[in-house]
Amino acid sequence: xxxxxxxxxxxxxxxxxxxxxxxxxxxxxxxxxxxxxxxxxxxxxxxxxxxxxxxxxxxxxxxxxxxxxxxxxxxxxxxxxxxxxxxxxxxxxxxxxxxxxxxxxxxxxxxxxxxxxxxxxxxxx
Numbered sequence: 656x657x658x659x660x661x662x663x664x665x666x667x668x669x670x671x672x673x674x675x676x677x678x679x680x681x682x683x684x685x686x687x688x689x690x691x692x693x694x695x696x697x698x699x700x701x702x703x704x705x706x707x708x709x710x711x712x713x714x715x716x717x718x719x720x721x722x723x724x725x726x727x728x729x730x731x732x733x734x735x736x737x738x739x740x741x742x743x744x745x746x747x748x749x750x751x752x753x754x755x756x757x758x759x760x761x762x763x764x765x766x767x768x769x770x771x772x773x774x775x776x777x778x779x780x
Contacts, residue, residue, distance in 0.1 A: 663689070663711040663740065671703045680704060689736070692743040705744070712745040727751070735761045 669679040680700050687694040688704050715737075716726060724731070732753045733741045742754040757763070 663708065668704050668707045671707055672700055675703060676700065689740050689743075708740060708744045709746065712741055715741065716745065716747070734764075735759075
């Protein structure tokens with residue numbers, strides 16, 4: 656089951672940067688942090704971005720719990736770019752959680768489903 660969650664919004668990170676440091680981060684820096692967990696920027700900006708990303712991960716986990724799933728026992732698979740974020744910043748590493756970090760994984764899955772559907776249509780014609 657796919658659980659809808661609030662998207663990680665770079666504006667939230669920049670709003671916090673402006674509030675606390677009177678400056679914004681370029682989105683490429685935020686993307687680097689999200690993909691790799693590191694970036695060559697001022698530590699204060701990095702800490703704000705990291706805190707906001709970790710808060711996002713906690714909201715994801717809370718959404719999963721609200722749907723009645725047990726984070727300790729339910730098999731959970733994070734896919735795509737969000738999988739990298741959850742793996743790096745989610746703070747949970749358990750055997751029941753799988754991370755497919757290929758950012759194109761969702762597109763590849765939909766492509767495979769479409770191919771299967773087209774083959775089925777051709778057989779039924």
